[in-house]
Amino acid sequence: MVRPGILLVDKPGGITSHDVVSRARKALGTRKIGHAGTLDPMATGLLVLGVEGATRLLTYIVGADKTYEATILLGVSTDSDDADGVETARADADAIEAVADEAISAGIAALTGEIDQVPSTVSAIKVAGRRAYDLARAGEQVELTSRRVTVSGFDVRARRRGNDTIELDVVVDCTSGTYIRALARDLGRALGVGGHLTALRRTRIGAFDVAAAASVDDLSEDALLAPATAAAVVMGALAVGADEARDLRHGKRIDGGGRLTGPVAAAIDPDGRLVGVVEKRGAQLKSVMNMPEEVVR
Secondary structure: OOOOEEEEEEEEOOOOOHHHHHHHHHHHHOOOOOOOOOOOOOOOEEHHHHHHHHHHHHHHHOOOOEEEEHHHEEEEOOOOOOOOEEEEOOOOOHHHHHOOOHHHHHHHOOOEEEEEEEEOOOOOEOOOOHHHHHHHHHHOOOOOOOEEEEEEEEEEEEEOOOOOEEEEEEEEOOOOOOOOHHHHHHHHHHHHOOOOEEEEEEEEOOEEHHHOEEEEOOOOHHEEEEEHHHHHHHEEEEEOOOHHHHHHHHHHOOOOOHOOOOOEEEEEEEOOEEEEEEEEEEEEEEEEEEOOOOOOO
């Protein structure tokens, strides 16, 4: 049986995130693999997968902040707000020429910080129990409500002006649940020329970076991060003794609440195994998520 762990994968374009999960299941010989958030087929970059008992850690990863590299094409709108959609509008050359660099900077500034964002219509959000993209493809009217997200960074790395379009290469740091496609759409709307996303790459989820990820052609047990290693990266480690580890595994509280500096920590036993995730309860510590006990190899 494959050992538990966290698998970082660099998804290529043109396949779904579920395709990546299927490949990982085949490569590792297990069905028990989950993910901490998907990417659109067009997008590339970091996927975080949990294998076997480490799927329990995904709860603490899925809501982490993320970083994306993207290309926005101003001057053309699509029904999906990205290049996979159907073109719905195109600005004329005069309108594009009238868009000053200062206006682009002001539009980006207005989309930075805490904002209320309406997700793209072609999204996986459920409306009355059905996915928004299913409703949109069926020709039904989709009304999505706005949600509060935080865009902590929205930086332009390159600008390319054509006769009737403007391309922007950008880097976005944001909270989980932010739609980069919607940022492209809203920037284009604010400038009066429309816009959509032509490229998207996720480079970071929390403390995990795509530079450490395996390709889909190189998925193996050797690429797995041990649960203790991954959990320590996500929330910090707390060393516990053998007796404390036993008590935590049995659902008992242990003394030492003052040792906890954050809201939660990864309790690591003397053998370097992840006991579980602990939080403070008064002056004591209690496990709020126990890992299946690993066999020391």
